[in-house]
Amino acid sequence: MNAKPTRFEMIKQRHTQTYQTALSQGKVDEQMQGLCDYVISTKNYYTSSCCSGRIILLEKRSDRKIDNFFHRKWHREITKEELEEGFNEKIKGKLWFKVDPFILHIGCADLEKSNAILKAMKEAGVKRGGIMLAEKGKFMIELQGTERMEFPAKNGEEELINKKQLLKVLKEANELVRKNYARLEKLEKTFRKNLE
Amino acid sequence: MNAKPTRFEMIKQRHTQTYQTALSQGKVDEQMQGLCDYVISTKNYYTSSCCSGRIILLEKRSDRKIDNFFHRKWHREITKEELEEGFNEKIKGKLWFKVDPFILHIGCADLEKSNAILKAMKEAGVKRGGIMLAEKGKFMIELQGTERMEFPAKNGEEELINKKQLLKVLKEANELVRKNYARLEKLEKTFRKNLE
Numbered sequence: 001m002n003a004k005p006t007r008f009e010m011i012k013q014r015h016t017q018t019y020q021t022a023l024s025q026g027k028v029d030e031q032m033q034g035l036c037d038y039v040i041s042t043k044n045y046y047t048s049s050c051c052s053g054r055i056i057l058l059e060k061r062s063d064r065k066i067d068n069f070f071h072r073k074w075h076r077e078i079t080k081e082e083l084e085e086g087f088n089e090k091i092k093g094k095l096w097f098k099v100d101p102f103i104l105h106i107g108c109a110d111l112e113k114s115n116a117i118l119k120a121m122k123e124a125g126v127k128r129g130g131i132m133l134a135e136k137g138k139f140m141i142e143l144q145g146t147e148r149m150e151f152p153a154k155n156g157e158e159e160l161i162n163k164k165q166l167l168k169v170l171k172e173a174n175e176l177v178r179k180n181y182a183r184l185e186k187l188e189k190t191f192r193k194n195l196e
Numbered sequence: 197m198n199a200k201p202t203r204f205e206m207i208k209q210r211h212t213q214t215y216q217t218a219l220s221q222g223k224v225d226e227q228m229q230g231l232c233d234y235v236i237s238t239k240n241y242y243t244s245s246c247c248s249g250r251i252i253l254l255e256k257r258s259d260r261k262i263d264n265f266f267h268r269k270w271h272r273e274i275t276k277e278e279l280e281e282g283f284n285e286k287i288k289g290k291l292w293f294k295v296d297p298f299i300l301h302i303g304c305a306d307l308e309k310s311n312a313i314l315k316a317m318k319e320a321g322v323k324r325g326g327i328m329l330a331e332k333g334k335f336m337i338e339l340q341g342t343e344r345m346e347f348p349a350k351n352g353e354e355e356l357i358n359k360k361q362l363l364k365v366l367k368e369a370n371e372l373v374r375k376n377y378a379r380l381e382k383l384e385k386t387f388r389k390n391l392e
Contacts, residue, residue, distance in 0.1 A: 130325065130337065132314065141326065151365060152368045159361075160365050161357050161365070162361065165358065172356075
């Protein structure tokens with residue numbers, strides 16, 4: 001007779017199904033897939049949500065998050081032409097240029113297993129992260145990269161930064177994207193070496 | 197006869213002394229002092245390091261953190277004239293303009309006490325934070341605000357954003373600083389209501 005599944009096993013089972021559905025629908029970021037595939041394959045961990053990092057043009061029509069719209073979004077380095085095209089298009093609110101680092105949520109069986117993630121995180125040089133939820137059978141860790149850029153580029157039709165200067169800044173932004181993906185790769189290697 | 201102090205009590209005692217020394221030397225950010233004073237006064241918590249949030253001009257002479265220098269630093273909103281003066285001064289590397297949100301490290305007696313911080317953090321609308329270290333007698337939580345701006349403004353003598361546009365962006369930066377301090381105030385109130 002099989003033992004009754006634990007709370008953690010039931011939650012992991014549910015998230016594994018959600019992940020496989022997302023995967024089959026092409027909704028998992030390519031640069032994050034290797035890491036997520038590995039985490040899901042372990043006994044003591046699962047991923048619940050993740051983003052590999054990105055460059056976005058975010059349109060803010062008010063201060064509320066619900067009024068923010070992705071004007072453009074890329075999970076990779078971008079060209080001057082791509083940025084220019086997005087920047088030129090009319091918007092209604094403010095337009096922010098952003099480089100967001102990766103963000104990753106990992107469910108863990110217990111405190112001991114959570115500590116193994118925190119240790120791996122430090123070994124991989126990931127500086128931001130911690131246990132956000134600590135209940136019996138439900139430990140949740142959030143990890144985040146630190147390669148960021150964010151500033152307001154336009155306010156309606158008014159350019160807060162002109163196009164020529166925006167394109168200069170893009171070089172730095174693409175460099176951050178490269179560093180972000182390199183860190184993510186290192187994190188995946190460290191996980192594969194250390195987690196069970 | 198007094199009981200032998202626990203590991204947590206010894207660590208808290210040490211950090212309380214460090215905090216009082218910093219306070220007497222004027223090294224505690226004014227906007228953070230109320231919150232830190234309260235945390236130190238509790239039985240089950242202490243603060244180990246904190247920054248109330250700031251506007252900085254950061255000179256990066258290489259990619260290594262050791263080669264970053266505070267060209268200018270303000271723990272408050274700033275004027276156009278202050279920004280202009282700092283922006284005009286010659287630098288050797290790259291100059292980044294940054295709004296950093298508050299960051300706070302809180303030591304907790306155990307997992308249960310840590311959970312009370314995570315709960316208060318959510319109640320105050322602070323979105324980033326978690327338990328970074330979980331050892332017997334030594335639980336450490338990091339909390340961070342989300343009001344950020346960061347971009348490269350100069351590369352040596354080359355202006356990546358011109359002064360006129362930088363001053364336009366400053367309005368948004370000061371707005372972020374105001375929001376950051378309002379969130380910190382809310383966090384302090386929530387702590388005072390909920391922590392023991």
